[in-house]
Amino acid sequence: MRKAISPESPRHDLDGNELCALTVHAHPDDEASKGAPTFAMYGETGVRTVLVCCTGGEEGDLNNPALKEPGMPFHGLDEVAQQKLMESVRPVELAKSVEIIGFNKLHMLGYRDSGMDQSPKNLNPECFHMADMDEATGRLVKLIRTEKPHVIVTYNDDHRGYPHPDHVKVHEISIRAFDRAGDPSWYPDAGAAWQPLKMYYSVWSRSRLTAVHEALLRLRGSSPYDEDWFSRPNMDDRITTKIRIENYFWARSGSLRAHATQVDENEPFWFGLSDEELAEVYPFEDWILAKSCIENHSPDAQHLEDDLFAGIKQKAR
Template sequence: MRIADRSKATGAPVDKFGNQLCALTVHAHPDDEASKGAPTFARYAEMGVRTVLVCCTGGEVGDVNNPALKEPGMPFHGLDSVAERKLLAEMRPKELEKSVEVIGFSKLHMLGYFDSGMADSDSNANPKCFHMADIDEATERLVKIIRLEKPQVIVTYSDDQRGYLHPDHLKVHDVSILAFERAGDASWYKNAGPVWQPLKMYYSVWSRVRLKSVHEAMLRLRGSSPFDETWFDRPNLDHRITTKLNVGEYFWARSGALKAHATQVDLNEPFWFGLSDDELAEVYPYEDWILADHHIGGYSPTASGLETDLFAGVRAE
């Protein structure tokens, strides 16, 4: 399995003040970092950028989505629901570690909350779950990490999640927004370390043009597509995209990180692996982002077209 090679970097790129470039991404569960942004972060890792992953929960109440692991001789064969859940909770941190290695993250921080599960499930009422966490307490935990790691760029989930209303994903957005503002404000969280103001905050987005391109390629090359009309009924956020990164050479990070999460990903599932890395790179070699907020005076992200770098306006000339 290929992993990000930081030795390819010729040096540590810096911002206009001489600080090493750092990007921090916030995710809800183990495996989210694999499906959203893995190629982008692998690319930056190999460029020498410090890359940090914050995972808010341990994914304890997920399901075993890989039927191969329930076959005779495999870890989940014959287990009842209680034993299955216990083993799953033990395996998911190890899977996350493998994914982190593939993508090349410099550091993994666990925010320390329990998986909330889907809306209205019993686990939603668990006082230790992320969904139930006090918003200021959760924000302070994230601010402490931001002040420690000093990222110029923060990546989080969109303010429009109508396509997937998972309580933990909604909470990631809410906490990230507050942390972006409060990390640089000395009046907040005086015991969370010296203040640090991130300069840019991005939302991840699966663009409609990407969805359409992959769907049409699946029909052409495989004869069917997992993307039915419900996918095209989801909100189209393409008009908000400010940033398009060509990461076609790094799709191995996505597929490798997904495979690291063996309990969560079925290798025969066309949703994840319907196209090879090379085919996907030919069809749509980009990851798209929305610049949600920034603290760069006079900066306009689309003044000369879409950004091609999350550190545009930040990177030393």
Template sequence: MVPSAGRLCLLTVHAHPDDEASKGAPTVARYHAEGVRTVLVCCTGGEEGEILNPALDKPSMAEKLAEIRAEELARAAAVIGYDEVVMLGYRDSGMEGSEANTHPDCFANADLDEAVSRLVSVIRRHRPQVIVTYPEDQGGYMHPDHVRVHDISIPAFERAGDAHYRPDLGEPWSPAKLYYTLWSRKRIEERHQAFQDLGLKSPYNDWWFKRPSTDDQITTQVPVDGFIDARIEGLLAHATQIDPESTFWFGLPPEVERSIHPYDDYVLARGPRPAELPERDLFEGLRAEAAGESG
């Protein structure tokens, strides 16, 4: 679907099915509710995912995991509010150091220029003003596919508007902004404290607090009051990958979950820096221009 002139578009780039639920789902839900067109690029099929739901941990499920994860992704995307899901077509690379890293079709082994060109094609077709992706510094979680998402997103952002680059991929389009999504140290501390205040065992062990903090890089905090459930329901849609009894995701009462850190954190990596920080809107400075295009 080609976007209509003047309509804002948000495009997010994720590594695996379920990443779209755990990272920024409330933001997507909010913008979808506002009428922003929302597009998800999922780079792999999640074939190497571990079945974490004990009720579904059966050989028959593992044998058709790729098919199941595609179905789960479709359900999660609908719950969150994505208008379209685009599969970039690569195989899950597995965790760092695993045998899956050697598979010739895995994302980590993909030719970088080819992978970038696939993403450029998507950008030119959907014409987003804003792209959300992963940072280079991923706080100690260096999954090969997450690293690769960053590696292709930056050059794709830059090449999509270059008329001399692969004209066969469509009319050039220059997105205005590129953001990194992250879970801030402050969010982790607030959740950890909430568990303690309720007399519950916190799932946040020392590892979480030894990870390097990038909070000082945060430029943008998008208020997502009323949209926190998009993350919860999106995660539950990935039934094989998420244990519904997981204290990490579901250990807090719903009313507490909705009150903690009611905004999503981002780092503006490309685009004009806002006059005041933190900005509260990924489309700050872009809405008037888009409205003018439709007028």
């Protein structure tokens, strides 16, 4: 299994700060399914990469039936014992995923998983969904001021496709933290102000979905992407940035496999196509530039970027 390779030399902005990209996710495994190839690529090309995971994923279901087979860790466990084991396993899985992708730093924001939308677990006072907005934003601001990212990646603002309360909260605190991190009047005890320059939303584009769906039908005879998937909001007209990552699909597949409780290796939704086939079918990850502090830099669907750091002045290497 391949892992990210450390770059020979880091990249810096004109003030000598190491270029940094920070991504905010709700649960362990989200970093694997959204942006793993992009962050592996940047890590190998001299960018410091930071992962903020807001919860421990404690309420995750066991999605891999193989782990219930005789001799496997979840065999014969009742619901209480299974939940207890899940809580201890998920941090281990996350650590493996972080190593594979090559993140330089992992920060846990310190909240409990809220469970799926409208679950009674949404009301747990320790869960992320119930966290005070300003307090949760302050935790993220402190990490931003510590890590000094030029680019922040978070979830998009259209939650109709997946209204998980933790994903909604990630979006809400991320946009506030982007604006407040550079304002010294906010959270004066959270370190010196630092203004990130760009914020991106992750997106599973309709173009990618269609390309993978059609390839599965052609190569495998069936596809898990049904009408429900194609009824989700199409945000392709908002995409501003396409990153070529055909040489980095190993980061996606490897990190997904690291989350063995959440990902069934035999599930075609995740592994219906090989890394090589995905690279042929759709060799990009797509992003929406949501906020920018860079003057005269306004990519759109007709003028796409190919780099999250486009417009950020850098020292020659």
